[in-house]
Amino acid sequence: MTEQQTATPYYLDGHLAPVPDETDAAGLEVVGTLPPELDGRYLRNGPNPLAGQDRGHWFAGHGMIHGVRLRDGRAEWYRNRWVRTRKLAGDPFRREDGTLDLAANPANTHVVQHGEKLLALCETGLPYRLTPELDTLGPDDFGGRLRTGMTAHPKEDPHTGELHFFGYGFLPPYLVHHRLSADGELVESREVRVPGATMMHDFAITEHHVVWLDLPVVFDRTLVGGGMPYRWDEGYGARLGVMPRTGSAEVTWYDIDPCYVFHVGNAHEDTDGNVVVDGVRYAPDVFTAMWSRMGGAVDPAAAAATTGAGHLHRWTLPAGGGPVREERLDDRGVEFPTHDDTRTGRAHRYLWTVSDDSLVKYDLRSGAAREHRLGEPSVPGEAVFVPAAGGRAEDEGWLLSLVSDRAAGPARLLVLDAADLTVQAEVRLPRAVPAGFHGGWFPETGRM
Numbered sequence: 001m002t003e004q005q006t007a008t009p010y011y012l013d014g015h016l017a018p019v020p021d022e023t024d025a026a027g028l029e030v031v032g033t034l035p036p037e038l039d040g041r042y043l044r045n046g047p048n049p050l051a052g053q054d055r056g057h058w059f060a061g062h063g064m065i066h067g068v069r070l071r072d073g074r075a076e077w078y079r080n081r082w083v084r085t086r087k088l089a090g091d092p093f094r095r096e097d098g099t100l101d102l103a104a105n106p107a108n109t110h111v112v113q114h115g116e117k118l119l120a121l122c123e124t125g126l127p128y129r130l131t132p133e134l135d136t137l138g139p140d141d142f143g144g145r146l147r148t149g150m151t152a153h154p155k156e157d158p159h160t161g162e163l164h165f166f167g168y169g170f171l172p173p174y175l176v177h178h179r180l181s182a183d184g185e186l187v188e189s190r191e192v193r194v195p196g197a198t199m200m201h202d203f204a205i206t207e208h209h210v211v212w213l214d215l216p217v218v219f220d221r222t223l224v225g226g227g228m229p230y231r232w233d234e235g236y237g238a239r240l241g242v243m244p245r246t247g248s249a250e251v252t253w254y255d256i257d258p259c260y261v262f263h264v265g266n267a268h269e270d271t272d273g274n275v276v277v278d279g280v281r282y283a284p285d286v287f288t289a290m291w292s293r294m295g296g297a298v299d300p301a302a303a304a305a306t307t308g309a310g311h312l313h314r315w316t317l318p319a320g321g322g323p324v325r326e327e328r329l330d331d332r333g334v335e336f337p338t339h340d341d342t343r344t345g346r347a348h349r350y351l352w353t354v355s356d357d358s359l360v361k362y363d364l365r366s367g368a369a370r371e372h373r374l375g376e377p378s379v380p381g382e383a384v385f386v387p388a389a390g391g392r393a394e395d396e397g398w399l400l401s402l403v404s405d406r407a408a409g410p411a412r413l414l415v416l417d418a419a420d421l422t423v424q425a426e427v428r429l430p431r432a433v434p435a436g437f438h439g440g441w442f443p444e445t446g447r448m
Contacts, residue, residue: 009296011047011058015379015404015435018061020051022082025430028068028075032425034415035398037389038070040443041132042400042413044381045120046436047108048082056227058294062088063108063120065134066402066433068413071444075413075427083107083120083128084136100169102126102149103139109152110438114163115184118442121152123168123201132442145186148176152438153202153263158342164205164245170197170219170229177210179246190249192241199230204267204277205245205345211267211277211317212241212251215260217287227295232288234258240324242275242317254317254324260287262310265337265351266344273319278351278364280335281313281328309333312353312362330369334360336382336438340394350395352383352418359383359401361421372421377406379435385418386441395419404435 012018047061055061063083069076082088086104093104105125112119119127119140127150129137141147148167155164161182168175174197179188192212197219204211216236223229238258241251265278282290286309312334316325334353351362358373359380374380380401387397399416411433415425 009054010293011061011296012049012054014408015377015406016058017408017432018048018051018434019064019080019432022080023431024077024079026077028078028430029428030073030075030425031428032415032423034070034073034075034425034427036073038386038398038415038441039072039445040070040441042068042070042384042402042439042441043111043134044402044436044439045083045107045109045111046434047106048434048436050088056295059108059228060106061108062106063122063128064436065111065120065130066436066439067134068427068429070427078427078429079134080433081134081136083130085128086139102141102147103128105149108437112154112440113442114154114156114180115182117184121150121154123149123151123153125149142180142184142186145189146178147189148173148178150178151201151203155203155205155344156341157205158344158346164210166192166200166203168198168200170221174198175200175212177243177249188246192243192249192251196236198236199228201262202264202279204264204279206267206269206275207345208245208269209275210243210245211264211275212243213261213264213279214239214241214253216258216284217260217291230291232260232284232291234284240277240315240317252317252321254315254321256315256324257326258284259313260284261313263335263337265312265353266339266348268345268347270316270347275317275319277315277317278329278337279313279315280310280337280353282310286310309355310335312337312351329362329364329367330360332360332369332371338383338385340385340387340397342387343394348394350418352385352399354380354383354401359399359416359421361395361418370421372416372423374403377409379404379406380414381435382438383416384439384441393419398424400441402433402436402439404433408432 048064049061102125107120110121126139163180173191175192218233267277312329383399413427
């Protein structure tokens with residue numbers, strides 16, 4: 001395969017172009033009416049290399065948090081801060097004794113709250129604790145008990161308050177499941193046996209199980225130092241695994257058609273005890289072309305595939321083992337599936353996703369989909385669901401989406417009605433914000 005290096009890598013241009021500094025702005029312009037119930041902070045993480053720096057891949061830039069404070073129908077402030085990691089300081093990922101420094105990671109993928117801690121996450125290392133004002137307090141290893149990285153996609157059980165997460169690495173143990181108590185104590189760590197080192201970005205939980213994604217994007221040490229050291233390996237195979245949430249680390253594995261999944265929407269157990277998993281599935285050719293583009297190179301023969309995307313997909317894993325039922329739920333190209341977090345691991349009706357210039361809502365009960373198109377040059381970010389106080393319907397509340405501009409113009413925070421996707425308000429930000437990854441809504445009542 002012949003690859004061409006673009007003059008400016010894809011991940012440093014247009015709506016992905018990093019910003020060169022940290023800023024603060026107060027009294028932001030609001031178009032429309034902000035729901036007065038929104039009292040808190042919208043925070044979103046994403047890669048933002050230092051000025052003049054090229055990390056070799058979109059996923060490798062230093063973490064930067066962008067935040068907007070909403071209160072009493074006003075947008076009080078916007079600010080952005082780099083996460084002050086050891087990697088940002090230039091520390092190597094190996095110490096002088098040859099051991100890995102798990103704090104030397106970019107902390108660039110997600111920002112979550114558990115208990116009293118606000119954490120910036122990146123699956124290649126330890127989380128970094130932040131203040132509500134976005135200052136960095138430092139890496140957190142949960143009292144010395146966490147000895148692996150922490151996934152960027154932990155799952156909090158809405159009924160028990162426990163946080164499930166995992167660490168993966170390129171040396172054994174390749175995969176370890178961890179469980180935090182509701183008050184933030186690391187109470188269990190279990191090795192999960194897999195054949196080798198893969199890039200496992202996400203996973204799922206149900207009421208009684210953990211669901212693993214063991215897929216054919218593998219670590220390749222010959223690629224270390226050149227961006228992201230992972231590549232597609234058809235020979236590795238593709239499978240999903242179901243494991244008890246506590247105790248035994250025995251996994252029931254299910255072979256599936258080759259694919260890659262960055263993000264799970266949700267999972268649950270149906271009335272027959274089957275495990276149902278919804279996620280965004282990438283076919284092998286689309287993944288490999290997209291991965292090449294994310295690294296700054298494009299194969300001309302596969303240029304059309306780089307604009308391809310994943311599709312919303314459902315896997316039904318029969319209780320006790322057996323053939324998997326696989327279904328494509330829609331032909332739209334989408335990403336970043338989200339749901340009402342109070343239904344994590346339980347049956348859910350709605351998923352919200354984003355497309356190139358649209359937000360898409362799926363009704364998984366009826367099969368209907370509703371789309372709100374923003375049009376060029378808008379690039380909507382992950383739609384964060386905020387439930388209305390006392391709301392009864394699963395979609396009663398709002399969606400928050402940070403919208404970037406393909407021409408690197410000023411960004412905006414959209415607030416939409418989660419039921420019908422109508423825009424309620426638009427907060428105009430004072431600068432461009434590069435498209436990034438994940439974040440959340442942090443209400444003042446649950447302040448860190």
